Amino acid sequence: RKEVEQDPGPFNVPEGATVAFNCTYSNSASQSFFWYRQDCRKEPKLLMSVYSSGNEDGRFTAQLNRASQYISLLIRDSKLSDSATYLCVVNIRNDYKLSFGAGTTVTVRA
Amino acid sequence: DADVTQTPRNRITKTGKRIMLECSQTKGHDRMYWYRQDPGLGLRLIYYSFDVKDINKGEISDGYSVSRQAQAKFSLSLESAIPNQTALYFCATSDPQGVSTDTQYFGPGTRLTVL
Numbered sequence: 001r002k003e004v005e006q007d008p009g010p011f012n013v014p015e016g017a018t019v020a021f022n023c024t025y026s027n028s029a030s031q032s033f034f035w036y037r038q039d040c041r042k043e044p045k046l047l048m049s050v051y052s053s054g055n056e057d058g059r060f061t062a063q064l065n066r067a068s069q070y071i072s073l074l075i076r077d078s079k080l081s082d083s084a085t086y087l088c089v090v091n092i093r094n095d096y097k098l099s100f101g102a103g104t105t106v107t108v109r110a
Numbered sequence: 111d112a113d114v115t116q117t118p119r120n121r122i123t124k125t126g127k128r129i130m131l132e133c134s135q136t137k138g139h140d141r142m143y144w145y146r147q148d149p150g151l152g153l154r155l156i157y158y159s160f161d162v163k164d165i166n167k168g169e170i171s172d173g174y175s176v177s178r179q180a181q182a183k184f185s186l187s188l189e190s191a192i193p194n195q196t197a198l199y200f201c202a203t204s205d206p207q208g209v210s211t212d213t214q215y216f217g218p219g220t221r222l223t224v225l
Binding site for chain 1: 141143145150151152153154155158160168198200204206212213214216217218219221
C-alpha cells in the first residue's frame with residue numbers, strides 16, 4: 001500500500017464551480033498534513049497546511065478526518081488560475097521527511 | 111533572486127556518464143533534500159541532510175551519491191547514469207526552527223535525460 005494515495009483525476013470543471021478531492025494516508029499516527037500546488041513541471045509550492053479542526057484560506061478549504069485517515073481539499077468559485085496539480089503531502093512518520101502523493105490534476109475551463 | 115537554485119536546469123547525457131546536479135540556497139536553512147519526480151509517481155526522496163555533517167539515504171538512493179559542501183550547498187551525483195534515471199530532480203530545504211517546521215521550499219528543478 002502506498003503511504004499517500006490520491007485520485008489522479010483529471011477534474012475538469014467550469015469557472016465558478018466547486019471541486020473537491022481527497023487523499024488517504026497509511027499511518028494513523030501521522031501528525032502533519034499539507035496540500036502543495038504544482039504547475040506544469042514546475043516546483044511544488046505550499047498551498048496550505050491542514051489542521052485537525054479544518055482550515056480555510058480564501059477559496060480553499062482543507063479538512064482532516066483522522067478516523068478514516070484522509071484529508072480533503074475543496075476549491076470554491078474556481079478560477080482559470082487554479083488549474084494545476086495538487087499534491088497531498090504527509091509527514092508519515094513524524095520525522096521531518098515528507099511523503100508525497102502522485103497528485104490530483106484540476107483543469108478549470110472558461 | 112530565487113531562494114533555492116539548481117544547476118543545470120536541463121541536461122541530456124549518455125549512459126555511463128558521471129553527472130552532478132547542484133543546489134544552492136540563501137534561506138539559511140540547515141535541512142536540505144533531493145527528490146526525483148516521475149510521471150504518475152509522487153516525489154521520491156533520494157538523500158537528505160539535516161546539517162553539514164549529516165547525510166542520510168532516502169527511499170531510492172541506489173545509483174546516487176551526495177555531498178554537502180556547506181550549509182548552503184547540496185550536490186547530487188550520478189556516478190554512472192542509466193536511462194531509468196531520466197526524471198525531474200528537485201532540491202528542497204526546510205527550517206527546523208521555523209514556524210512551520212515541516213514546510214519544504216523547492217528549487218525550480220533539473221530535467222535530466224539519460225540516453
